[in-house]
Amino acid sequence: MNIFEQAAGRLMVALDCPTVEQARQLIDTLEGIPCYMKVGMQLYYSEGPDFVRELKDRGYSVFLDLKMHDIPNTVKNGAFSITSLGVDMFNVHAAGGLKMMKAAKEGVLEAMAASPALKQPILIGVTQLTSTDQTMLNEELGIPGTVEQSVVSYALLTKEAGLDGVVASPLEVQAIKSACGKDFKTVTPGIRPAGSAAGDQSRTLTPLEAMQQGTDYIVVGRPIISAPSPREAALQIIEEMKQAW
Numbered sequence: 001m002n003i004f005e006q007a008a009g010r011l012m013v014a015l016d017c018p019t020v021e022q023a024r025q026l027i028d029t030l031e032g033i034p035c036y037m038k039v040g041m042q043l044y045y046s047e048g049p050d051f052v053r054e055l056k057d058r059g060y061s062v063f064l065d066l067k068m069h070d071i072p073n074t075v076k077n078g079a080f081s082i083t084s085l086g087v088d089m090f091n092v093h094a095a096g097g098l099k100m101m102k103a104a105k106e107g108v109l110e111a112m113a114a115s116p117a118l119k120q121p122i123l124i125g126v127t128q129l130t131s132t133d134q135t136m137l138n139e140e141l142g143i144p145g146t147v148e149q150s151v152v153s154y155a156l157l158t159k160e161a162g163l164d165g166v167v168a169s170p171l172e173v174q175a176i177k178s179a180c181g182k183d184f185k186t187v188t189p190g191i192r193p194a195g196s197a198a199g200d201q202s203r204t205l206t207p208l209e210a211m212q213q214g215t216d217y218i219v220v221g222r223p224i225i226s227a228p229s230p231r232e233a234a235l236q237i238i239e240e241m242k243q244a245w
């Protein structure tokens with residue numbers, strides 16, 4: 001695998017589109033770029049599992065970002081269904097607690113036992129959303145301490161539950177890796193190439209900075225999908241990522 005392919009494989013494009021037609025158009029413009037595709041609530045709630053199957057048929061690695069957060073039994077059954085779909089990665093909220101995250105893992109393992117041909121998906125816990133800042137954490141959510149402390153404590157809980165890694169901002173990658181080990185995966189949204197609008201993201205770094213922090217995957221939505229040329233924007237981000245090699 002050359003460096004372009006290695007970098008592209010660590011770029012997750014958030015297909016945050018209202019319709020399957022728009023998502024297909026976006027994917028067509030990215031043809032030949034071997035990136036991960038992230039399907040989130042907007043597309044999944046309107047198009048359902050068929051669109052995920054379509055992406056798998058087209059050969060993409062798929063991150064299904066539905067951020068489950070419910071009672072353990074419900075999350076276990078949800079994880080069974082998601083795993084049976086054949087996705088490569090999915091997530092649950094670490095705030096659901098240890099029992100809930102362990103239940104998610106059980107759902108994965110039961111789905112694997114029922115369909116041994118499946119590849120086991122990477123299971124990730126969401127720590128503090130990248131839109132959350134220090135004031136919001138302390139004053140709205142009532143969680144004391146720094147954002148980094150809260151993220152690391154959720155990361156340790158996620159590891160204890162047997163999950164594979166966490167979603168966090170790239171600013172916390174080093175602290176997560178030193179607490180949980182370098183093989184514990186970090187998936188980092190909150191990526192903003194220089195000069196692009198932060199929008200609702202609070203904890204951001206550029207693609208190069210995020211890679212230099214040692215993150216495993218970067219998640220990018222609007223800086224690609226709202227660009228005049230999404231293909232050019234994605235290629236530019238991959239070029240930037242390559243500088244970290």
Ligand SMILES: O=C(O)c1cc(=O)[nH]c(=O)n1[C@@H]1O[C@H](COP(=O)(O)O)[C@@H](O)[C@H]1O
Nearest residue numbers: 014040065128129130167189219220221222
């Ligand atoms: O789980 C996620 O993917 C996620 C977690 C998080 O803390 N922050 C976050 O932005 N995301 C997702 O990452 C994507 C970021 O999109 P942009 O802000 O447009 O680049 C969106 O699809 C979010 O739903």
